[in-house]
Amino acid sequence: MSKEVLQGTLDLMVLRTLETMGPQHGFGLAKRILQISEGILDLNQGTLYPALVRLEQRRWIRSRWGTSDNNRKAKFYELTPRGKRQLAEETESWSHTVSLMDRFLRNPAPENR
């Protein structure tokens, strides 16, 4: 898979990761996303940050400064209630899209029949 990920999908990944793992700092998030993708996704970790800013501006996540495992000041991101709702909606629409695309790609188009 290419290095570029669709904007929406990265957002969704961040939201989902935050939902399952609770508050995370940027580095932790990146590590977790890469870990789950099991090497399929070759993410430029820097692209994560614009996504975080975007999500924060939409009030889907919020951030605050806290202390990391190695006792350093770090910015932690966490899901807001609004973000949770958004995640639920997007997850549904995502699966909808996936099933739709799935049907299209598996079956021949109706006109061609």
Place this chain on the structure above:
Amino acid sequence: MLTRLWSLLRYRRLDREMDIELAQHLESLEAEHRARGLSPEAARLAARRDFGAVARAQEAHREQRGLPLLETLARDVRLSLRSMRRTPVVTVAVLATLAVGVGANTAIFSVINAVLIRPLPYPDADRLISVSLTSRAMQIADLESAPYLYLTARDQSRTLERVGMWRVQAVNVLGGGEPQRVIALRVTADILPVLGVEPLLGRYFTAADDEPGRRPTAVLMYGYWQRRFGGDPSVLGQTVVLDGSPHDIIGVMPQRFRFLDQRSVDLIAPVQLDRARVFAGGFGWPSLARLKPGTTIEQASADIARLLPIAADAFPVMPGFTRAQLDGAKWEPLLLPLKQEVVGDAGNTLWVVMATLGLVLLVACANVANLILVRTESRQRELAVRAALGASWGRIARGLLTESVVFGLAGGALGVAVAYAGLRVLRTLGSSSLPRMDEIAIDRPVLLFAGVVSFLSALLFGLLPVLRYARPQLSADLRSESRGSSGSREHLRARSALVVVQVALSLALLVSAGLMIRTFRELGRVDPGFMRPNAIQTLRVTIPPSSLPDPVLTARRQHAILEGIAALPGVESVAYASELPMQFGDAATDLLVTQGGSTSRGELPQNRAFHFVSPGYFATMGTSIVAGRDFSWADLYEPRAVALISEDLARREWGGAAAALGKRLRGGSGLNIWREVVGIVGNVHNRGVSEPAGGTVYLPVLTDLAVARNVSFVLRSERAGTAGLLADVQRAVWAVDPELPLADVRTMGDYYGASLARTSFTLVMLAVAGVMALLLGVIGIYGLMSYVVSQRTREVGIRMALGAQRSEIGGMFMRQGLALTLVGVALGLAGAVALARWMSVLLFGVSPFDLATYVSVSAALIAAAGLASYLPTRRATRFDPIAALRVE
């Protein structure tokens, strides 16, 4: 949106936080790689690789955070500033034009704002009205109120919360160094409560202070308190002696307090009206009132109309008058908003000036639009390239418009600076001709006005290049960058239209300026009734009854002063009078009753000016004696019941100067003994040359009734207005009476000039506007024709090569320039007619459609435009055909 805006404001902090966050991420990556056994150097590189470009992440971060619209705006502004720097000449021209245009408008708007828009500086000023009377039967437009009306309105009105009466009076203050002459305001006790103003120190008059027989009290104006008492707070309880009568100081008014538009008032004292001596009649007291909340002027008018007969019944009629005469005038109340009373007809002048300066701004905008068009033209290829590279038309339009707005706002800011400077000039020019001039300031509304005007101007002149260039036509523009092609024909049309508009506006403005010049000259041609006013020195001297009660001795003392002055070197003649023409307008008036004149024919007596003069007054002023003789000193001291009248009065009453001699007249109130007319003198315009002369009765300064104590000496001398003469005169006066102050030291020329002040103000403003518009218009034509010539260089070369004469070539260009001018002149004439009709109230002795002005201004404008197109044309006819063909 708000978050983004907010983050734009917290730019720095957010940047720093982002840097920390990114750096930490990199460090963590590095640490991880090291833990896997990589060398520190390799770990760093690996971390970078994993992370991607840091700068890009930062940029993306910022972009995500910021406001795209604001950021492009900032970029456009930066670009505009850069491109403004690249073309300094155009930039300076644009900014200077705008600065003058916006500055002039801002300055005049600040005047309009202070004079016309802002309310009077009193609480609830919209409930303040002035109360006077009007009579159609006697053709008196505005007669000031009278004590009997004041008392009735005060006690019985249903619509007025409070009412007050006032009068300005010059008084002598004695003691404590040199004798001083100050302006006192005589008021009824309720007048400051009407205005709603509290004193700064002490208290204001109570009803008790206003009772006759009480020891008089006085309230000081702030300026006088500072000047005379050095701002000493212990002044309360001290005493000032006004015209020989001691007044206890009970209060000081605040610094910003002005009584209406009376700028020179020094102190305020109560009238102490004696009800037992009030008659029906005795007008001449300005009166003002505060309406009850929710009451209209119409209701108050009806109320006063109801009170008029009640008041006439309540008081005895003035001696020498009949009730029938009083009622015959059919008085009607004339109630005006106080502001209107203060501002008067200044609005006419100001709106005309504002409109003309607005037109100048339009001309300036046309010029700027032209300059910006030329500038954009030279950037045509750049714009086309940008469009080809994917810039949207909206984006390009926004860029062009931003540039114009940057120009506009920068020009506007400079304009405010120009306005500051301009206001100084306006204050000097306007101080004697406009009310409320000391309230003028560049405050928030004025700045807002400047901002809005510059922004609107920017849109106006910025729209043209946008319409012209920001639309899909790039292939054509890329190919046809070179001149002479069809693309610039449209451009030429736009610029030609602008020049036509400029010429039209300039013509309209120049015609109105021309009409004002004619007005000024017509006024100058009016014989004011006196000669060479600059050689007449005037000064005012008052001998109060407290220092010399006897009238005859007072007259002798005035006579002695006169002889002292007459003996001075360089004094040709000297005399004195109670009033001077144009000094107070028509301050001293009375009803005129004549034998065998208009009143004998059953007409109502009319108000006429009554002046008291010494022998030799007419000779000194240069007023002709048409028939009969001047007063003699014997007329004073005997005394003889004699009078002189002006020629127009003689004609109106008895049909002519000769017929009037020997006839008898008397005043309606205090001057009610019959006097014989012994002389007829030339008409004098007492209220200024723009007003009709109006008829004047002259009586000797000393009559059997009284002596005029407050008199102006007039002396004809080539040394008039010099400090040397003044020092001599002062010595001569003090040789007779060392306690006499000199006041109102001016030449007759000053009074004459002041009477023309409004007209000169308008004239100067319109002339400045006209000249600015003319210059801009001529520059516009010159620029356009230069452009046309340069565009057609190659064509000229071809024509010449084919044998065209230079004169033909020249004629071709001149025709083009003149055609534009003529279209502009035609449109401008229509505009001028509209403008002139509107300003006709300001004109005197000249029709708003004065043919000579229209023709001469048009001719001058065509000549100037011809010259402006001739200069570039001449260049065209001197082209070397070969060189011209080679161009491009």
